[in-house]
Amino acid sequence: MVAKAYSTEQGNHALTRPDKQPPPRLIPKLLFETETLSDSDNNSFQTVELVRKGQPLVELLAPPGAPPRNPTELVPGKNTLLSDDKCKLLAEIDGYPLLSKKSNQGIDLIMISVVPLLSIADDKMSATISLYPPVRNSPELSRETLMDILTSQEIRFGISLENLDRLLSLCKEKRSPLKDETIARGLLPLNGKASFLRFEIEVGPLPGTIMGNGKIDFRERKMFVGVSKGQIIAKRIPPTLGTPGLTVTGEEVPQIPGENLPVTVSDDAEYDEESGIIRALQNGILSLVSENSIKVCAKQVIPGNIDYSTGNIESQDAVEITGTILPGFRVKTHGDLLLKGNARSANIKCKGNLVVKGGILGKKCKVKVSGDADFGFMEQGQLRVKGRVIIRKQAYYAKIMANGEIHCENSSRILAGLLMSASSLNLGNVGSPNAPFSLLAAGIAPGRYLRYLKIRSDLKDVEQERLVFLQRYGLKQKVNVLKSLEKTVESLHNDLTKLNLIPGTDANSADRGIEYLRTIAITVQGTIFSGTELQIGNATTIVKNDLTGVRFTLDSHTGTFIETSL
Template identity: 25%
Template sequence: MSMTLALEDYIDITFSEHKLHAYLHFVKYDESFGCTFEQLESFVRSHEVRFGVLTKVLQEIASNPVAFKQGATMIAEGKPSVSGEDGYIRMLIKSGEQEQRPLEHEDGTVDLKQVKNLDNILKGQRIAQRIPARPGIAGIDVTGEPLKSKDGKEARFKIGKNVVVDQDGNFMYATIDGLIARTDREKINVFPVYEVNGDVDYRTGNIDFVGTIVIRGNVLTGFTVKASGDIRVYGGVEGALIEALGSVEVTGGIIAGNKGLVKAGHNVKCSFIQEANVSAFNDVLVTQSILHSHIRAGKQVACNGTKGLIVGGIIQAGERVSARTIGNTMSTATVLEVGVQPDLRNELTQLRSNLRTSIDGLEKTEKALRLLDQLASTGQLTGEKLGLRIKLNSTKKQVVQEQTEIRDRIFEIEKMLEDTTTARVDVFNVIYGGSKIVIGRNTRFVKDASKRVTFRLSEGDIVMNAYQ
């Protein structure tokens, strides 16, 4: 009986998932077992193990087999594949998101004279750079076969108004002088700026501007300010209607007396909100407090400053509500809803209908093109029809590109709507009785005060855990 056959009786080789590791284990063991390193090595190779063999381990097994008779011993290690890094867009210019704050005195008042000049951008200036994705690096399993790797995902510029991208798609430039503003779904725009050097009142009247609006004073009750870029108010906002396709930033607070509405296509940032209606496509970010207000955010409502207090009203967010303190000792009814995304549901319906219309349109275009192609093949394409054919081909290209974007967005929304696992309420300090937590279709009433907790959905129930 040859030794290899005898080895077959004593030991066996198994592989881990994807054959990244090979293990040797004894199927039986008795004192008579013995083998040389060379015999062991050729046994291992006869079992397809060809890469990353741990020679030292094989030498140890051959010289002292009894030490290895229990359990499995790793005798070869492959090289795992490395996923590529995703590409991203790097901003080369500060956008309004990092706007410097005015000087705040110890008593909480704000010196508006200290507000710096705006970060205006000039026509032709570079705004952003596309950093390409990196390819993955393939690995090798212990049998010497390559292990596939995943390449990084390329980033795409989200192109808004008054910006262009160079031919290679690497840089974005401004086509006018103005301020950078991000609007729905992170589109980058440059908008002209309209400045008001005081309050919005009877002297200025209502404002509706196709760019970004900067107000160096307050916006009084009953007035309307609308912008297709950002709206920045360096004073406070009363019961006014403020509507921006970009972000709304209010240095002072919003005290609305349950009148008016502040609505942003991106984020709303301010120091405090009282008796107001506020709605943002992405985030509502507040430093001090939210009192008796109705707040809606597609992603998150965060009230995480030194005070970080939410009391009364209804706070609704697609993904997360976070605050230092929620409710008060008087058990004021405070409702926190997460996982509610009515805006996304509406957008999904709209996108599906747009896609159907687009597909119908594309069919008509393709039919017309087929006819023109037939004419071309028989040499009957006259000047006018030639022009039409060029135009239809360019339309077709554009529609196909649009459809890809619509499908990507539908997929993105469906994923967001399915994923209620991320929906959560985080309390950094204390939540009081009288608070009500709603996640998706589930409700939980908070009866007693609890410190540093997180509420999330687990197996159909809202559970409360210690905040990590």
């Protein structure tokens, strides 16, 4: 085989021949004006000319003389675009160009970014402007030009022409930039109002409601309001639709229509859906179980105590007991119940509202209420309420569960208690230096929260059992027993982390309930002592220091607690 030979001259020529010519060394030319100004405080800064969208900002040109020492490269910054031939930078928006220069590995880099003249908020409910003082010998930004730019960006609603003129004049007179000044605001939607009952008779104060001044109404409930046969009690006012809003770009923002709350009547009350009128069918006593649930029934007065002389009480009427319910006795009422004494280790079921002038006492005392519950004090025992709870004086070692808010008078005290509400808590004083810690839970489904506490307690017990096992047997003995304990720990831990406590969500869903928890708070008007455990939704924390006059809410983004002084 004969190999083809090449001359040395030919080979050297092939090795040294460049594949392509080096790029020519060009020089940059700025295509916008700048000027150094001093403001009223003699601070110097550089103002720049306003550039329009698509306008060239800099271009690379062949030098008239000797080429520059280093090659130049254009780098697009924020809101700029490099041309296809890489010799120009173009503005992508209307605004003010900012120049930046640096060298990197022997290359001079020219970067330009553009500060937006106009910015629209993410929700399109506002627009802002940034202005630089005009450059000498360059055209000033006029109202007409600015309106054209606003129109080009589809900003057409909520613009104040007077404010535009003021900002243009202010920037020019003060000779200093203006940043993010609001020039247009959208119109927020007006949500509709929910349906409600307008009472035609005086029902008196409803403790726990928020009054016009923002304070809580702690006046005593007016019990046993009498009504006559045929008397109109209330009229249902239908919900309103509300009014949609508008963004600064003219888009409609839908409103939330008012909720059509159901009306419930029972016993001797009648509701006409067409007219919305509720009237009494017989003479009787009005029981307002909730703001949309009405009963009319008779009234029964039981003088003295509930004891062996009376036996257990089961009544279809509203009931007034002038004495005390003694231990072991049961009282069940279909209407409201007014107890002027105490409930001592008793069992109470009230399908209306409950008012206890005295207190609820004893570990074995169990109380269930379909409406609101209002009492002076509670020591031990368990209270389950579908409406609101009003605590006048104190609650010690008590378990209180409510679907509505739990409100305490400012001078009251919660000690070593467990308070659970699907809504918010508004409390007086919580804890003391020497008592066991209290547990306060808001924005939770009480039934799920009890399950959560049970799982947490079981987990703690099994972990303690595993620790004792390891200390006694180590890792190599009775391996099957150890594996069983570890499997139980893992199962309980999974159950604990998966359980969703927020009302209205599925118990095992990942729904964070952001909208529901937005209005939930734990408010303490007096002092809350360190060590108190707080729960809002699925988040928990321990109060680290004694605090006075504080509100706890949940950050909807991070899920962490926020403390706000009252």
